[in-house]
Amino acid sequence: RIVFLNGSFLPIEEAKVPFMDRGFLFGDGVYEGIAILDGHLVDNDAHLERLERSLREVRIPNPYTRAEWTRLEEEIARRNGMTEGFIYFQVTRGVAERDFMFPENTAPTVAMFTQAKAIVNAPAAEKGIAVITVPDQRWSRRDIKSINLLAQVLAKQAAKEAGAQEAWMVQDGFVTEGGSSSGFIVTKEGRIVVRPLSNAILPGITRKSLLALSQDAGIELEERLFTVEEAYDAAEAFMTSASTFVLPIVSIDGRSIGDGKPGPITKKLREIYIRMASSPRMA
Ligand code: PMP
Numbered sequence: 419r420i421v422f423l424n425g426s427f428l429p430i431e432e433a434k435v436p437f438m439d440r441g442f443l444f445g446d447g448v449y450e451g452i453a454i455l456d457g458h459l460v461d462n463d464a465h466l467e468r469l470e471r472s473l474r475e476v477r478i479p480n481p482y483t484r485a486e487w488t489r490l491e492e493e494i495a496r497r498n499g500m501t502e503g504f505i506y507f508q509v510t511r512g513v514a515e516r517d518f519m520f521p522e523n524t525a526p527t528v529a530m531f532t533q534a535k536a537i538v539n540a541p542a543a544e545k546g547i548a549v550i551t552v553p554d555q556r557w558s559r560r561d562i563k564s565i566n567l568l569a570q571v572l573a574k575q576a577a578k579e580a581g582a583q584e585a586w587m588v589q590d591g592f593v594t595e596g597g598s599s600s601g602f603i604v605t606k607e608g609r610i611v612v613r614p615l616s617n618a619i620l621p622g623i624t625r626k627s628l629l630a631l632s633q634d635a636g637i638e639l640e641e642r643l644f645t646v647e648e649a650y651d652a653a654e655a656f657m658t659s660a661s662t663f664v665l666p667i668v669s670i671d672g673r674s675i676g677d678g679k680p681g682p683i684t685k686k687l688r689e690i691y692i693r694m695a696s697s698p699r700m701a
Contacts, residue, residue, distance in 0.1 A: 419498060420494065420497040420498055421433045421529070421530060421531040421532075422493075422494050422507075422528070422531070423435070423529050424525075425528075427493065427494065427497055435527060436513045438513050438515065438516060439512070439513050439527055440510050440512060441508065441510030441527060442510075444518075445564065445565050445566035445568075446510055446511045447509055447510030447511060447527070447565045448469065448472035448478065448508065448509055448562060448565060449472075449506065449507065449508035449509070449565050450465050450466075450468065450469045450472075450506075450508075450563060451506050451507075451659075451660050451661060452465045452491065452505050452623075452660055453503070453504060453537060453660045453661060453695065454495050454501070454503055454505060454532075455501075455537065455696060456501060456696055457495070457500075457501045459488070459491055459492070459495075460660070461623050461624070461660075462488060463484070464623045464626065464627070466484045468621065469487070469507075469509075469563070470484075471562075472562050472563045473509060475559070475561075475562045476511075476562060476564070477520070478510075478511050478526055479526060480509075481509065481525070481526050481528055482528075490530060491507075491530075494532055498532045498534070502534065503533050503535040503537070504533045504535055504537075505530065505531075505532050506530065506531055506532075506533070507528070507529065507530040508528075508565055509527070509528050510526060510527040510565070512524035512525050512527050513527065535661065537661065537662065538663075538692055540662065540665075542665055543662075543663075543664075543665055543680075543688060545680075546666035546667060546669075547583040547657075547665055547666070547668065548580075548581060548582040548583060548667075548668065548669045548670075548672075549577070549582055549583070549584045549585065549596070549657075549669065549670045549671075550577050550580045550585055550586070550670070551586045551587075551593070551646050551670065551671055552572075552573045552576055552577075552585045552586075552587055552588065553588060553589070554569070554587035554589040554594045555569045555572070555587075556570075558617055558618075560594070560595075560617060560619055560620055561616070561617050561618075561620060561621060569587075570585075570597040573585035573597045574597040577597070582669075584597060584598075584599060584657060585597045586670065588646055589618065592643040592644065592645055592646075593613065593644055593645070593646060593649060594613065594618050595619045595620065596659075598661075599622070599658060599662065599665075600619070600622035600625040600657060600658045600659065601613070601655070601657055602655065602656050603644055603648065603649050603652035603654065603655045604652060604653050604654035604656075604681060605640070605652065605653060606652075608637070608653070608683060609640050610629075610632055610638070610640070610683070610687075611639075611640045611641075611642065611644050611648075611652075612625065612629070612639070612641055613641075613642070613644070614641045614643075622659065623660060624659055624660055624663065624664075624691070625658050627691070627694065628658055628687060628691055631687070631690050631691060631694055632687060635687075635690055637686075637687070646670070649675075650670055650671070650675070652675060652676070653676050653683075654666070654667075654676050654680075654681030654682075655667035655668075655670060655675045655684075656681075656684040656687070656688075658691075663688060663692060664687050664691050665688075666679075666680030666684045666685070666688075
């Protein structure tokens, strides 16, 4: 397996990050994750735009142009023979003696790896997944894709221990988002409900694409907060993320959603998203 670290492609066993990396010591970094399908990058520009924004917000210099990032993504996919899966990349503020303030003259650490994965033919997409709800214990700048993921580690571990596959985080009674996904419900009238963008959630790239596609498909949208109780009572629920596309949610906190099977609107949205993602013009 070949990874990318600070300008070089090398076997993963040889890729070492120094002890004093600020990503390791402080979680001082940001990341991105993007799907690759049929050998091409899905929504690459939007992911790179979000990376640029995350870096700007935490004041880490962006080491590469968009064209350079794209070339690295394509190169790592090619070197790993990846046609379907996930590309992860992160940028930390670099290596320096431990001190909170920004170090001077320190180059960012850039790391990238791939994970081969069947996204389209995923069993979870057929059966749907179970979700639990947990309190949202994260900081207040969740719009930044920071590598500080301790709250999500704890939330998703709690989900696993409860026999579920994702945790929906809840603040003031309202669902914010999933541990690593955007959360949606479908009303009995067939309208999609999703929380509006703010500092309280990550601006999901899959969320954004799917909303554009759903509008083209004539499905109505309510961009507003929704409570856990409304979710229990929804006709359908689903989640989106780059590494899963659209996944049906068939239970929340042990309560069946709708008839307990993936709903028709969710299935349709998954289909139209896959059709878009498969189209080579997205490369
Ligand atoms: N919210 C959170 C907290 C996430 O970690 C992710 C996945 N990175 C998402 C939403 C979904 O974002 P995207 O569709 O860009 O993968």
